[in-house]
Amino acid sequence: MSFRCLNPIIFPALFLSVLTSFAETVQNPIIWADIPDPSIVRVGSEYYMSHTTMHMAPGVPIMKSTDLVNWRTVGYAYSTLVKNDQMNLTNGKNAYSQGSWASSIRYKDGVFYVLTFSYTSGKTHLYSTTDVEKGPWKEVQFSPAYHDPSLFMDSDGRNYIVYGGSDIRIVELNSDMTALKSGGLNKILIPNAQSMVGSYIVNAEGAHVEKINDWYYVFLICWPSSGYDGRTVLVYRSRKIDGTYEGKVAHSSKGVAQGSVIQAVDGSWWGYLFQDNGSVGRSPWLMPVTWQNDWPVFNGGVSPNTINIPVNTAPGTAGVVTSDDFSSPVMKLEWQWNHNPDNNNWSLTERQGYYRIKTSRTDAQVVDARNSLTQRSFGPKCSGRIAMDVSGMKDGDVAGLCALQYGYGYVGVKKSGTDLSVIMVNAKSGSPTVVANNSISQDRVYLRVDMDFTNRTDKATFFYSLDSLTWLPIGNTLQMSYDLKHFMGYRFTLFNYATKSAGGHVDFDWFEIGSSYTDVIRLDELVDGFRLSVGTVGRGKVKCSPDSTVYEKSTKVTLTAQPEDGWVFSNWSGDATGDQNPLTVTMDATKSITANFTTKDGKQDLIQNGTFSSGTDGWTFNNWSGTGTGNVVDGEYRITVDSVADSYYDIQVVQQGIKLEKDKMYRLMYDAYASSDRVLNVNVGMPEEPWTTFLGNIVAGKKEVRLTTSKQTFSLDFTMDEPTYNNSRVEFSAGTEVSSVYIDNVSLFEIIKTGVLRSDKNKGYKKVNVYQKGSFIIIDFKTDEFSDGTADLYDLQGKVVWKVRFNNGSGNVRKINFHGAGLSEGYYVLKVKTGKTEFKSGIVLTGR
Structure with missing residues (x-):
C-alpha cells in the first residue's frame, strides 16, 4: 500500500469553530460538478444542502458550508433506499436514471428532516435525525411517490408536502409527520402552473416552498418552447398556504433555474439554482436576490458568471472529491457505490490498505457490475488514477477505471487464460467496443482517465502505466455526453467483474484525483x-x-x-x-519544499540513459500501426521498420516525464544515422491530448532531419512558450519508411542565457549562446574575425574567476567550454574578445 505526498492540493475541513470571512470573487457555477436539485437550510451560522445522486448508494448526500460557497459532504440520508432487483442490480434489472430524485431539507426544534421520492420504490421517503453528521436517521414512507416534493412546516404546527408537475398539489401530514393527516388539506394548489409561458418543453415542477414576511412562496421551474432563455424560474405567492396564488416569471437567463432563496447570516438574500452543464452534470449557481414589492429579483434578471460574497476559505470545486489510500476501515464519504453494494463481496480489511472487490457472478459489461465505487468528475479538467493489484483475477475477469455514464469508456486489465492485457473500451453508443489491447506481464498496474469539460469539450482520454511514472495513452478519445438514460454526470468508477466464472478478486491500492494527473486533491480531517x-x-x-x-x-x-x-x-x-x-x-x-535530484555522473541532463548504457531503461517503444521493433544494439537504440505505418509517429521511441519551464530555452542534441538515406521525425511536446508540440516555431528541417548512413550530430534549440509542463516527452518517430534508424547520445539541457550584442564594439558578432551541460558551461557564437581570442568571467566584485584562450577554430563558428566546478550559483559578466572586437554579456549560473 502506498500514497504519495507529491504536489498535493489540500482542502482542510470546512467547518471551523472560529472563522475569518473575507470578500471573494467567486465563479459560477460555485461547484463545477454534478450537484443537481439543491435544497438548502441554514441552522445558526451553518448551511446544509441536500441534492440528488439517483441510483447511487448511500443516497441523498448532505453537505455542509459556512459561507454558501465551500461545501463538504458530511453524511447521507440513507445507506439503502430499497432492496429490490433494480437497486441491487440483480436479475437483469437496474435503476439507472431512477433511484431517488429531488429532495427537500428542513430543520425544526433540533431535528433535521430530508424528504425525497422514488419511482424505483414507488414511495415518498421522509428521513429525520438530531445529528445530521453522525445520525442515526429514522425513516417514514408514504405512498404514492410525490413528484419533486417540498416539505413545509408552518409556524402554526401544521406540516405539508407540496409536489407535482403542471398541476402543483398540496397534501397535509400529521403533527409528528409519521403519516398523512386524516381529513387534512389535499388539493391542487396551482393548476397548469406553466400556463404563463405558453407552450413548453418541460412543464412546471421542482417545487420549493418558503414563508417570508407572511407571504407563502412556491418556486418552480419550467422550460418554455420559445421566448425565454431555456429553463426558467417561476414564482407564485399567496397570503395563505392554501391559496389563491398569483405568479410571474422570476428568472430566465442561461438556463439557470430550479431552486429557491435563502437568507445568509449577514441578512443578505441569495438565490440558489442549477444549470445543465454538459457531461459533467448539473451544477449549482449562486446569485444575489433583492426584493421589489415583495417579489424576489434574481440579480437583476441576469445569471452572473461571478459573484462577490464573503467566504471563509478559498473557494474550490474540489471540496466534493478526495484521493484515498484505503488505509481507513471506514469508507470515505466522498465515495458512493453504483447501485446497492453486495456487502459480502467488498472489503477494506481483508487486505489492509486496499479496497478489494470480489466477484460473485458473471456479468456482460461494466454497467452490470456490483460494488463499483464512484466519485464525481469536475471541471474544467480533472484526472483520476488508480494503482491496482490483479494477481487475484480469474480467467475472463475485467477490472479497471471507468468514465461512467450511459456512453461510458474505460481502461482496464483483462485476464484471458493465464495472460494479462490492458484494454481500452469505448461504449459511446452504449455498446462496448474494445479499441485497444496491449499485453502485459506484471500484476501491479496503474490506470488513468483524464476528463476535459472546458467550454463543454466533454472528452475523456485513457492511459496506463507499469511504473506510475511513464503514462502511455491507450485506445481513442471518448466523446462524453449527458444521457438521460443515466441522468447524471460522468463519474470515476473503480470496477471488477467476471465474464466466465466467479471467485476472483482485485485489490485497489490507491485512488488519486486532481485537476491534472500531477495534482492530488486530498481532503484532510484536521x-x-x-x-x-x-x-x-x-x-x-x-x-x-x-x-x-x-x-x-x-x-x-x-x-x-x-x-x-x-x-x-x-x-x-x-x-x-x-x-x-x-x-x-x-x-x-x-x-x-522541493527535493532536487541529479544523475549519478553529475550531469544535469534532463534525459535519462541518453547513451543507452542501461539498455532501454527510461525509453518506451510505441508501435500503433505498421510493423516495427525497438531495441539497443551495441550501445545504440535501433528502430527497425519492416512495414510502413499510417503516420510517422505510429512507430517511435519516446522518453517522457521531463519538466520544461515556461520561457526557458533548451537544446536537444543527439547522434543519428540510418541503414539507408531517409527522414527521422523529432519532437518535444505533450504525451497526451491536445498533443501540443513545444517546437512550434522551429523550422521543419530541424524537426524532420535527413539521415544518411554516416553518423551525424544534430542540435535543436527551442524556447518553451507553453506553460511549465512536468510530463514533457521527447520523440523520435520513423514510421513512414522501411529501414533502420540508429540513435545515440541523446541529451536535453537548458540554455542558460542567449545574449544579443549591445554596443558598436560588438557589431562583429552575430549571436552568442551560453548554455550549461552538466558541470560544463558552453559558449558558442559567430564572428567575422578569424583570429584567436580570450574569454574572461567576472563576478560582481569585478574579480576574474575564470579565463581561457581559444584559437580561431574552423570557419566563423567559435565554441568555448569550461568547467564550472567551484563556481557558486549567481550572476556573472562574461567578456569575450577576438582581434579588435569584444563583447560583454551577463549570464546566470543556476547549478541545474
Missing part, C-alpha cells in the same frame, strides 16, 4: 494546522513521516528523499535548504 507541499525536480520521490498534508503546530515531520536508480539526491530548496537527508522540519508555518 480542523486547523499548517499545510506542507512537497515537490521534486529530477527523478525521485519524498517520503513524509508522519504522512499528511496538514499538520498541527510544532509537529516534527521527517522528509526522506528517495532517488530513482541512476540518480542521487542533491539538495533541498524552498522553505528548507541544505543536503541533509533525511531532513526533519518543524511545522510552525505553511511550507513548500
